Amino acid sequence: xxxxxxxxxxxxxxxxxxxxxxxxxxxxxxxxxxxxxxxxxxxxxxxxxxxxxxxxxxxxxxxxxxxxxxxxxxxxxxxxxxxxxxxxxxxxxxxxxxxxxxxxxxxxxxxxxxxxxxxxxxxxxxxxxxxxxxxxxxxxxxxxxxxxxxxxxxxxxxxxxxxxxxxxxxxxxxxxxxxxxxxxxxxxxxxxxxxxxxxxxxxxxxxxxxxxxxxxxxxxxxxxxxxxxxxxxxxxxxxxxxxxxxxxxxxxxxxxxxxxxxxxxxxxxxxxxxxxxxxxxxxxxxxxxxxxxxxxxxxxxxxxxxxxxxxxxxxxxxxxxxxxxxxxxxxxxxxxxxxxxxxxxxxxxxxxxxxxxxxxxxxxxxxxxxxxxxxxxxxxx
Amino acid sequence: xxxxxxxxxxxxxxxxxxxxxxxxxxxxxxxxxxxxxxxxxxxxxxxxxxxxxxxxxxxxxxxxxxxxxxxxxxxxxxxxxxxxxxxxxxxxxxxxxxxxxxxxxxxxxxxxxxxxxxxxxxxxxxxxxxxxxxxxxxxxxxxxxxxxxxxxxxxxxx
Amino acid sequence: xxxxxxxxxxxxxxxxxxxxxxxxxxxxxxxxxxxxxxxxxxxxxxxxxxxxxxxxxxxxxxxxxxxxxxxxxxxxxxxxxxxxxxxxxxxxxxxxxxxxxxxxxxxxxxxxxxxxxxxxxxxxxxxxxxxxxxxxxxxxxxxxxxxxxxxxxxxxxxxxxxxxxxxxxxxxxxxxxxxxxxxxxxxxxxxxxxxxxxxxxxxxxx
Numbered sequence: 001x002x003x004x005x006x007x008x009x010x011x012x013x014x015x016x017x018x019x020x021x022x023x024x025x026x027x028x029x030x031x032x033x034x035x036x037x038x039x040x041x042x043x044x045x046x047x048x049x050x051x052x053x054x055x056x057x058x059x060x061x062x063x064x065x066x067x068x069x070x071x072x073x074x075x076x077x078x079x080x081x082x083x084x085x086x087x088x089x090x091x092x093x094x095x096x097x098x099x100x101x102x103x104x105x106x107x108x109x110x111x112x113x114x115x116x117x118x119x120x121x122x123x124x125x126x127x128x129x130x131x132x133x134x135x136x137x138x139x140x141x142x143x144x145x146x147x148x149x150x151x152x153x154x155x156x157x158x159x160x161x162x163x164x165x166x167x168x169x170x171x172x173x174x175x176x177x178x179x180x181x182x183x184x185x186x187x188x189x190x191x192x193x194x195x196x197x198x199x200x201x202x203x204x205x206x207x208x209x210x211x212x213x214x215x216x217x218x219x220x221x222x223x224x225x226x227x228x229x230x231x232x233x234x235x236x237x238x239x240x241x242x243x244x245x246x247x248x249x250x251x252x253x254x255x256x257x258x259x260x261x262x263x264x265x266x267x268x269x270x271x272x273x274x275x276x277x278x279x280x281x282x283x284x285x286x287x288x289x290x291x292x293x294x295x296x297x298x299x300x301x302x303x304x305x306x307x308x309x310x311x312x313x314x315x316x317x318x319x320x321x322x323x324x325x326x327x328x329x330x331x332x333x334x335x336x337x338x339x340x341x342x343x344x345x346x347x348x349x350x351x352x353x354x355x356x357x358x359x360x361x362x363x364x365x366x367x368x369x370x371x372x373x374x375x376x377x378x379x380x381x
Numbered sequence: 382x383x384x385x386x387x388x389x390x391x392x393x394x395x396x397x398x399x400x401x402x403x404x405x406x407x408x409x410x411x412x413x414x415x416x417x418x419x420x421x422x423x424x425x426x427x428x429x430x431x432x433x434x435x436x437x438x439x440x441x442x443x444x445x446x447x448x449x450x451x452x453x454x455x456x457x458x459x460x461x462x463x464x465x466x467x468x469x470x471x472x473x474x475x476x477x478x479x480x481x482x483x484x485x486x487x488x489x490x491x492x493x494x495x496x497x498x499x500x501x502x503x504x505x506x507x508x509x510x511x512x513x514x515x516x517x518x519x520x521x522x523x524x525x526x527x528x529x530x531x532x533x534x535x536x537x538x539x
Numbered sequence: 540x541x542x543x544x545x546x547x548x549x550x551x552x553x554x555x556x557x558x559x560x561x562x563x564x565x566x567x568x569x570x571x572x573x574x575x576x577x578x579x580x581x582x583x584x585x586x587x588x589x590x591x592x593x594x595x596x597x598x599x600x601x602x603x604x605x606x607x608x609x610x611x612x613x614x615x616x617x618x619x620x621x622x623x624x625x626x627x628x629x630x631x632x633x634x635x636x637x638x639x640x641x642x643x644x645x646x647x648x649x650x651x652x653x654x655x656x657x658x659x660x661x662x663x664x665x666x667x668x669x670x671x672x673x674x675x676x677x678x679x680x681x682x683x684x685x686x687x688x689x690x691x692x693x694x695x696x697x698x699x700x701x702x703x704x705x706x707x708x709x710x711x712x713x714x715x716x717x718x719x720x721x722x723x724x725x726x727x728x729x730x731x732x733x734x735x736x737x738x739x740x741x742x743x744x745x
Contacts, residue, residue, distance in 0.1 A: 010672055013651045018625050038510035039669040040626055043526075045495070045704035046519050050526060050701070058698055065627035065723075081406065109630065112637070112666040128637025146627060146723055208433050208456075211484025219699060222456070229459040230407070315452075317436075317437065326452055328439045339520075342433065342436035343488075351487040366478065377626055380510055512668045519703050526652065529700055530709035 003031055005379050006362075010039050014366045016113055019351070021369070023360055033357045035350050041380040048340040053079050053153050056340065057156045061147040063342070064378035066109050069095075069102035070320035071378070072151040074327045074342070077232060082314030082331035090280040091155040092233040097235075097271045098150065099318075100264040103177065105134045105142030106321035106373075112255075114370040115186060118195050123185045130178055133171050140164060155283035165272050172265050179262055186254065196250040200368035202249055202356040210352035213325025213345045215260065216372060219245045219252035226319040238270045250371040256265040257373075260321075322346050322373055382458045385409035385431070394425050409460040416466050419476040426464070431449055431457040435482035438489060440496030442521045447473045449498055468498065477503040497519040545707045607743075614657065614683065615740035618733065621676065622649035626663025628723040630688040635726035639711070642726075647733055653679040659713070660729075664692035665706040677713045685740070687732050688715045691722045696724070719723055 009020035018039040026034035045062050062070035062073045073095050080087065087095075112127030135145045141160050142148040151159050186192045200289045202212065204220040217224060225242040227235040243259035245252035314329040323345025332338040349372050357368060387410050388402040398418030405411040414422055426432040432453035441448040451464040468475060477500035478485040489500045490509040496517040500506060506514060517524060569726035577682055580703045595604045600665070624632065650656050653676045665673060677686070688709050691697035709715060719732040 005703065010669060011621070011676055013622060014626065017629075018623075018663075038512070039666060040664060041510040041668065041704050042626075042664055042699040043704050044517060044699075045703055046524070046526065047699065060724075062627050062698065064632055108642070109633075113416075125638045128634060129639060132634065132637065133638050146630060156702055210482050211435055211482070213434075224456055230461070254635070294406065304668075313405075315461070315463065324436065324454075326436050328437075328450060328452070330441060339439075339441045341437070341439035341441075341450075347487065348484050349485065517703070524703070525624060526701045526703065 002279055008365065009036075014117065014369055015376075016370070016374050017379075019350070019374070019376050019379070021365070023357075024223075024330050025366065027196065028361045028363070030357050030360055030362060030365070033353050035353050037347075037350065037379050039374070040376050041378065044381045045340050045342065048337055050332075052335050053337060056337065057151060058147075061092035061149060062377065063381055064320070064322075064344075064375050065146060066106045066375050067102050067378075068146060068319045069098040069150070069327065070106075070318060071342075072148070073099055073233070074316055074320065074325050075329070075340075076151045076153060077316030077318065078314035078329040079331075079337070082312045082316065082317065082337070083153060084310060085154045086313055087155045087284055088281050089234070090275070090278060091160075091282045091284075093153060093271050093274055093278075094156050094160070094282060096234045096238065097268065097275070098148075100267045101134055101137060102273070102322045103264045105131055105138075107261050108134065110257065110321075110370075110373045111182065114116045114367075114373075115192075116365040117370040120185065120189065120194055122191065123182065126159050126178070126182070126185070127149055129190045132176060133174065137164070137168055140167070152283065155281075158274065159280075159282050165276050166223065167173060168268070172268055176262065176265050182258065187251075191252070195364075195367055196254065196263045196371075197247075199250045199360065199364055200371060202352065203251050206352070207248075209339070210355060211348035212312055212323075212352050213348065214319070214321070214373075215243075215253050215255040216349055217323070218243060219249040219256045221246040221303065222326075226324055227315055230317065232316065232318060234259060234271070234274075237274075238267050240267050250367050252375075253371040276285050322347065322375060331340055342378075342381060344381065346372070346374055346376075347379045350374065350379060382409040382455070382460055382462075382532065384431075387412060387462070390430060391425060394421055395429065398422075399480075405463055407461075409455075409458065409462040411463040411465055413465050413467075416468060416475045419478070420481075422464065423476075423478050423481045426453055426462070430462075431455045432462060435478065435484045435488070436461070438478070438485065438492050438497045440492040440520065442470075442496055444470070444522050446470050447496060447498060448474060448496060449492065451478070472499075473497060473498045475503050479503055494518065497521060546690040550743055562659060611740050617646040617648075618658045618685075618736070619648055619650045619656045620658040620660045620687075621680070622651045623676075624662060625665065625669075626694070627693065628662035631723045631726055632660060632662045632689065633704050635729050640726040640730065642730060642733070643724055645730065645733060645737075653677075654660055654681065656680050657683060658685050658687065659691040660687045660689050661709045661715075662689040662723075664697065665709050665712070666704045667706060668704065670706055670712055673709070683743070685716045685736055686713050687717045687719065687736060689719045689732065691720065691731060694718045694720065 003024055006025055007020055008023055009015045010018045018038040022034040022036060023030055044059045047059060056075060057072050064071045067083040107129045108131040112124045115123040139145055141164060142150040153351045202220060204222050207217045207220045221244060223242050223244050228242050240263045243256045243263060245255045292303045311333055312331045317324060317326045325345055326343035328341040329337050330339040384402040384404045391399050395418045398415045400413040403411045432455045434452055434454040436452040439450040447468045447470055449466050453462050477489055477490060490501055492498045493500060493506055494509055494511060495518060661678055688694045693709045696705055699705045700707045717732045717736045719728050721728050
């Protein structure tokens with residue numbers, strides 16, 4: 001049979017974003033693939049060079065729009081290192097709180113989109129409903145559902161509102177019961193098992209060689225989690241397990257993500273306990289007004305009072321919901337970063353598509369690519 | 382792993398192609414090398430020192446020269462390492478790492494597209510984020526951003 | 540089509556009063572066109588009664604004046620947006636179809652093929668790389684069709700307006716009917732934009 005190239009994208013229900021998977025088919029079998037990205041390239045790295053350090057945070061929220069907090073955290077860590085600043089301890093715990101709620105929110109969004117690809121409609125509604133509960137919590141202390149601008153160089157913008165802890169615990173109790181229900185809906189469904197088992201297999205060696213990280217890597221049995229291996233913020237002060245599976249297939253990725261959500265609930269309970277007991281400042285002292293976010297007047301006047309920070313280079317890496325994200329921030333003095341470079345985990349995960357798509361049927365592409373959890377905003381930046 | 386360990390291991394392999402190994406906070410160090418030693422260094426990092434995960438390569442335009450910063454991760458040492466190499470602006474050419482780490486492929490394509498670093502023996506050096514035929518390198522310092530209205534006015538007067 | 544409002548015949552109703560045609564639209568003063576109420580759907584004898592009443596009305600007033608409001612009524616209550624997600628706003632677009640907001644109660648059902656759609660919701664940043672594909676998709680949609688620019692990026696480039704790769708506003712490429720502000724707009728804002736579009740369609744004449 002003759003072979004042919006087919007475009008799946010940029011507008012295609014499989015893509016969950018704006019990218020193009022060019023597939024070479026022999027009948028129903030995938031012979032070759034060529035992912036084509038860049039349809040959402042917004043030049044975030046270039047725009048950052050024209051922005052003040054705190055203004056880059058705005059771009060970070062939009063860079064990965066399902067994991068805004070994690071990307072804020074990534075940039076903040078690198079920028080603080082470049083500017084030689086340290087946040088107070090309470091701000092570190094608040095950042096972990098944000099990160100882990102974000103992990104739940106992001107995985108729920110993934111769950112909702114992924115099960116719909118397989119043809120299960122009601123889990124989509126359940127996933128979106130529970131995600132809205134988490135988004136309500138973000139809203140109570142940042143004022144926004146998706147684009148928060150909450151973390152600041154040197155701390156976080158504001159403290160939690162009164163009564164947040166009790167409300168958050170209620171949501172966590174609710175969620176931890178729901179995760180079992182999700183398992184019933186998916187793992188208990190024959191359709192799900194038949195469509196997902198032994199699909200999209202990517203073994204540990206290939207994962208490492210192709211730079212695949214995050215739940216995809218851990219589903220292949222590699223126990224790499226930067227929160228554990230290279231703890232940042234308060235992650236060395238909380239207890240949790242790294243979720244690992246050994247199937248290396250779509251079901252294993254599902255299991256890893258569900259387990260990560262359960263572990264996130266565990267971390268959040270500890271963080272909430274600590275935050276209840278230890279009030280304190282959330283912003284580093286003695287910041288110049290153009291950096292000291294919460295009370296700085298917005299506008300030129302606030303920015304003119306500048307302190308010359310010594311030159312420096314900041315490097316940070318965080319485990320965001322999709323995998324390992326890296327930031328490299330160069331400070332050459334002045335108000336703007338000289339160069340900002342981000343490494344997106346999904347960028348590498350997509351680039352390995354040849355490894356986990358070839359040989360499967362064309363109808364297997366939606367579940368496989370769904371299990372990769374694609375956020376095209378951070379791929380193209 | 383400390384910077385001293387790195388330099389002790391790398392000095393015999395690279396000789397004068399290794400400039401220095403500097404300490405860098407929260408990493409194993411920052412290896413500064415000359416571009417002639419790129420392939421030997423990459424091979425030593427992956428095979429001997431266990432840095433099997435290629436995280437990214439960042440291109441930086443310093444106007445008079447360019448810099449490529451490689452970020453690697455080792456699962457054994459649980460550490461990052463940075464490799465930094467200076468390239469002349471007129472001839473920013475370095476050996477591709479995609480033969481050693483397949484994941485370098487796309488990252489190098491991006492660095493070529495954005496900062497105009499030329500990677501020798503790269504299997505597939507073509508546009509990644511921008512459309513084919515785009516002739517600029519946006520992350521060079523000489524590339525300036527404009528408000529859209531400004532550009533419209535300019536286009537009207539040309 | 541230049542008949543003044545005063546000359547329109549009084550509204551007709553079926554014997555049991557379950558079905559009626561209004562003589563005037565509330566917001567359009569000239570020319571007055573008959574308007575089909577949604578309550579009519581609840582009547583059991585809808586189809587035979589509608590046939591009879593419409594037939595009589597068409598004989599009196601001509602086809603164009605009668606059919607157009609019916610078209611508009613049907614069109615605005617079953618808007619099919621194109622199922623695609625450009626950027627951040629796509630997540631709020633999806634949330635609007637989730638359990639809490641349930642956009643489908645307004646008859647809004649996303650379809651994957653542009654040939655089944657009459658509404659394109661541009662939910663995110665448009666880059667020059669995707670611009671010609673957006674235009675192709677727009678041209679593939681059958682008439683009549685509408686465009687909603689959702690969020691600041693689609694409206695005017697948003698925070699990325701200075702970027703080298705971003706189209707500063709999707710109205711540079713296709714005609715836009717409704718702009719929704721916000722970065723990203725909340726699902727309520729998106730639903731409000733759709734209701735605004737329905738108002739526009741209600742007034743549509745040709």
